[in-house]
Amino acid sequence: MNFGVEEARKITKASKVPLHFVTCDEDARLASEIALAAGWTANSVTSLQECISHSKTITLEDEIRLMQYDARLAAIYAERGVPQCPWNTSHLSGYDSAGYHSFVHVTEAVLAAEQGVKCQFLSHGVNMNLLQDIAMIRVSEKLCYEYCARLGYEGVEFIAGVYPFLGAWPPRDDEANAMIAWNATIPVMGGFPGMILKCQDEAFATPTKEGMARSVRLARHMLTIMGSQRMPDNEALRREQSMIELEVRTLLDKCLEIGEGDMAVGLCKGVAAGWIDTMVTPWKHNPGKVLLVRDAENAVRYLDTGNIPLPEEVKEYHRTKIAERESRDGRKANIDMVVEDIQSFSTLP
Known part of the structure; x- marks a missing residue:
């Protein structure tokens, strides 16, 4: 936007890697036009994500229309021989359930596929619990493929990645480095092949190039240390994944039901009716009935599900996990615990 196609193209020529255009704008159409015309290989295809993260007054209906333009633009480039892999992001606010993250991803996947997008990068904002985050991403991948195929959008490819925790970061380099390493x-x-990094400066100001370089070196050495280690299959992982999947399927199928097969219509009706909901957002159309706390292992759980039509099995699973925290801490989960957990990773010892 500031420099136009010619200046953006200089970055393309100077780079040996693909370039992605990331935005926090409700209306990113002109910026997408500039980036793709300059030879960049990805824009963003976000609607509900954009509303939750960066918007206050825009309606979801209007944001979906803007997103459809960006998605169709990327698809046109790909159809004419210029490969594109738009970012389907579910970063949200940093204080969202794993199921809500996956739900946003699958709905955005379907909306982009409707416009002809054949490759999408799934950028997951993580909650910082290893087992839950892995389960969440696996559910997103599985259901993105399944629901796109189910609705007739064949041949869509998804590449999964992790975006750093978007909650409050610690205001000291040592603790910030721990966050980077864990992410x-x-x-x-x-x-998962995708990894996005934040840097030590995150809690203080706009990140610097020097700070980002340190993060890259830190993460690169983590890759060296970890080698081919992977999370082994286990009962706890399977159980977590099944609960997230059950939650997401329930919401997706309800969207398609009330939208009569149209995901966009179902999403808009779901927000208006109050059963598409999360806890923290500047967006005034979000119902805001949900409360989330962390369990004894720091996974995110529903303390209050608001009007979300979760299956009773999922609700009971979350209640059981919260009860383990209550037993450990010797107190009941309440709004005070919710507030404490919001600052849990930014509080210095």
């Missing part, structure tokens, strides 16, 4: 561990242990 790098999750995609390695899950076997």
Whole structure:
């Protein structure tokens, strides 16, 4: 936007790797036009994600229309021989359930596929629990493929990746480095090819190029140390994955039901009716009835599901996990615990 096609093309010529255009704009159409015309290989295809993360007043219906333009633009480039892999992101606010993350990914996947997008990068904002984050990403991948095929969009490819925790970061380099290292561990242990990094400056100001270089070196050495280690299959992982999948399927099928097969219509009706909901967002159309806390292993759980129509099995699973935390801490989970958990990773000893 600031420099136009010619200046953006200089970056393309100077780079040996693909370039992705990332934005926090509700309306990124002009910026997408500039980036793709300059030879960049990805824009963003986000609607509900954009509303939750960066918007206040725009309606989901209007945001979907803007997203459809960006998605169709990427598809046109690909159809004419210029490969594109738009980012389907579910970073949200950093205080969202694993199921909500996956639900957003699958809905965005379907909306982009409707516009002809054949390759999407799934950028998952993580909650910082290794087992839950791996389960979440596996559910997203599985259901993105399944629901696109189910709705007639064949041949769509998905590449999974991890985006750093978007909650509050610690205001000291040592603790920030621990956050970076842990964020790098999750995609390695899950076997996912995509890794995005933040840097030590995250809690202080706009990240610097020097800080980002340090993060890259740290993450690269983590890859060297970890080698081919992966999270082994286990009962806890399978159980977590099955609960997330059951939650996401329930919401997706309800969207398709009330939208009469149209995911966009179902999403808009779901928000209006109050059963598509998360806890923290500047977006005024979000119902805000949900409360989330961490369990004894720091996984994110529903303390209050609001009006989300979760199956009773999922609700009971979350209640059981919260009860383990209550037993450990010797107190009941309540709004005070919710507030404490929001600052749990940024509080210095």
